[in-house]
Every structure is written in structure tokens, then in C-alpha cells.
């Protein structure tokens with residue numbers, strides 16, 4: 187709150203496409219999709235229309251003993267899009283709740299299978315899975331955890347395949363395999379107590395857009411299967427097309443040896459035991475999250491004894507308006523062939539960012555799908571605040587994580603807007619060096 191005395195909050199009055207407008211008529215290009223949630227622009231007319239129609243039919247009904255059309259349709263459509271075998275959906279209202287649900291469901295599954303000892307979890311170093319207590323226990327960001335350490339159950343972490351930490355001369359793939367070997371050693375020693383491994387597939391967002399080779403996903407799947415440990419794919423930030431495929435898990439190469447054959451466009455993918463979605467699922471309109479899982483896990487809860495059933499309720503679970511926004515979002519994906527057009531936009535952005543990539547204060551340039559990130563060498567300890575303020579002057583909403591600057595605009599960004607964003611970004615980086 188104190189920092190707002192120097193730099194007051196910016197009241198926003200309206201939004202349209204990639205732009206946000208304040209009350210003084212100034213506008214800001216939302217390069218971070220409002221904390222990674224917005225996919226098809228602010229006040230998208232198609233999502234608005236679908237919501238208005240839904241509003242006139244049903245705003246909400248509890249999802250216990252009742253159901254409604256949007257939640258049924260959404261479950262069916264997610265099933266048809268998700269990796270093979272993800273046939274069941276459990277709804278909540280935000281990302282952290284989805285993490286909590288998957289942790290509880292995983293441990294409860296093992297309990298139902300007569301293995302109550304399997305109740306611990308592992309996550310990757312620098313992981314972020316939300317900030318409720320269970321989610322914090324698998325979140326490895328000191329800033330978010332330290333004050334609440336006494337409340338959190340300690341869980342182990344394993345090395346993260348973030349290629350920035352590879353040894354000199356070591357490829358991203360070789361490093362990912364080395365990290366997978368460390369995972370294997372941990373699983374060998376601890377599998378009897380482990381319920382699940384939770385990961386952010388391909389990109390660790392809050393760690394500063396740390397990116398890693400998809401071979402890690404393949405090895406994580408193989409090892410979790412071998413050691414009877416669930417694999418939770420937290421695609422809250424990276425799902426819904428952000429990494430170039432609908433879900434990041436779909437980019438895992440077929441086998442350890444073949445690698446990702448991008449020339450053939452082969453994307454075999456893996457099926458996790460739990461797939462977590464939120465953020466972009468409603469196009470950035472309304473809070474909604476879903477935990478998708480397999481028939482095998484579903485069946486372990488099926489029976490007459492109440493204790494066997496999975497208990498986790500939220501008042502707004504499966505809210506019809508949120509589900510309708512998600513359905514309208516999926517319609518746009520289909521009708522506008524969004525994954526293909528994103529591929530073209532990403533190629534264009536990679537071309538026009540050449541001067542930025544070559545800038546003397548830019549390090550570790552990286553891109554996965556519709557996410558770009560780099561570190562900026564800076565002598566200023568208040569780099570994130572300075573960068574945010576200078577960017578606003580240039581009509582950009584940028585929110586660096588430490589010295590990492592990233593952009594991941596809404597998918598509706600036009601060629602002119604991409605050009606403008608990159609020109610202004612270069613100006614911001616120039617000014618930051620002064």
C-alpha cells in the first residue's frame with residue numbers, strides 16, 4: 187500500500203480488444219493479458235452476446251443435486267479437446283482451488299486404494315501453483331511462502347529443467363533429461379509416500395517465464411507411471427492455446443529418442459492424471475477452474491460409502507455464466523482457427539523483435555507459443571516499478587517479474603498493434619538503460 191503513495195493505482199474505465207482506457211482518455215496495450223487471463227480482447231462482442239443471453243436464462247444454481255446446460259456442454263467439449271482419457275471434470279472458481287482439489291483427490295485416491303501412506307507431493311524448484319495453504323505447500327517462491335511457513339506442510343522439490351540453468355554447452359534437451367534423472371532418483375527413494383508430482387508444463391509462469399524442453403514432460407509421465415505416482419499438469423496459465431497447442435502436455439514428444447518432430451508437426455503428447463485449467467478458460471471474463479481426470483481415478487471414488495466419495499464444495503462451483511463464457515471462448519477457438527493464426531502471429535512477432543533480441547541489455551531471449559520473455563541488465567534496484575511506470579508512459583501495460591520482462595498479449599492482437607507494441611517495448615528498454 188505504501189508504494190501506491192508514490193505511484194497511485196490506475197483506475198480503468200473501459201476496455202476494447204487489446205486496449206484498456208483510463209478516465210483521462212489515455213489508453214494502455216494489455217501486453218500481459220491482465221495476468222494471463224484474457225485471450226480474445228476486452229469486451230469481446232461474441233463473448234458479451236453469449237453472456238447476455240445466458241444472463242436472461244439462468245445466472246446461477248448450485249451444482250449439488252442440480253445441473254445445467256452450460257456445465258454439461260462445457261464438460262463434453264473439454265473432454266473432446268483434452269488429452270485422451272481425461273473424461274471427468276470437477277469445477278471450482280479459481281486456480282488455487284483447482285490445485286487444492288487435485289492434491290486432495292490424488293491423496294484420497296490412494297487412500298481409497300488402501301495406500302494411506304501415499305500422501306506427500308513433489309513440485310519443481312521455483313514452482314507456482316497458487317497461494318492457498320495447500321497450493322503454497324507445492325509453491326516454491328520464497329516471497330509468497332516465507333511469512334506463512336509455520337502454516338504450510340513442507341513438501342520436497344526436484345530440480346527444474348529451466349534451460350537457463352543448463353551447463354555451458356549443454357542443450358536444453360540434455361539438461362531436461364539430466365533433471366529427469368534427478369526426478370527418477372527422488373521417485374526411487376520416496377515413491378511409497380508420494381501421491382503426486384505437480385508441474386507447470388513447458389513454462390513456469392510466476393518463476394519468471396522459465397521455459398523448458400518438452401522431453402521433460404515425456405520422462406515425467408514415464409517415471410510417474412513406473413513409480414505409481416500421479417502426474418498433475420497445472421495448465422492454469424499455459425493451457426488454452428498459450429504455448430502453441432491447446433494444452434502444453436500435447437507437445438511432449440513420443441519417445442525419449444525421437445524428440446519433437448516439428449517438421450512433421452507430430453505432437454503426440456501425454457495424458458496426465460490430473461489436468462488443471464483456469465485463467466484463459468473463460469477468455470478472461472469470469473472466475474472458473476476445472477480439474478480434469480481419468481476414468482480410473484473417478485472409479486476409485488465411486489461407491490455407496492460417503493467416506494469414499496470426493497468432498498470439496500464451493501458455492502459458485504460451475505457457475506452457468508462462467509461456463510457460458512468458456513463455451514463462447516471455445517467457439518472462437520474453433521471458428522477462427524485460433525491455434526493456426528497464433529502460429530502465424532508468433533512467427534511475425536519473432537521476426538519483428540529482432541532488434542529487441544539483439545539489444546545489448548537483453549539476455550536469455552525466449553519464446554514458447556504466445557509467450558515471450560527476457561532478462562534486462564539493469565543497475566536499478568527498483569527495476570520492476572521503473573519498467574512498469576515507463577511502459578505506461580509509452581501506452582503499454584507491462585509487469586516485469588524481477589528483472590524479467592515478458593509479454594503475452596491477447597490472441598486478437600493485430601499486425602499493427604504487434605508492430606506498435608514491439609516499437610514501444612524497444613523504447614522502454616532504451617529508457618530503462620538511462
Ligand SMILES: Cc1ncc(COP(=O)(O)O)c(C=O)c1O
Nearest residue numbers: 280281282314315316391422423
Ligand atoms: C500455474 C499457476 N497455477 C495456479 C495459479 C493460481 O491461480 P489463481 O490466481 O486463480 O488462484 C496460477 C496463477 O497465476 C498459476 O500461474
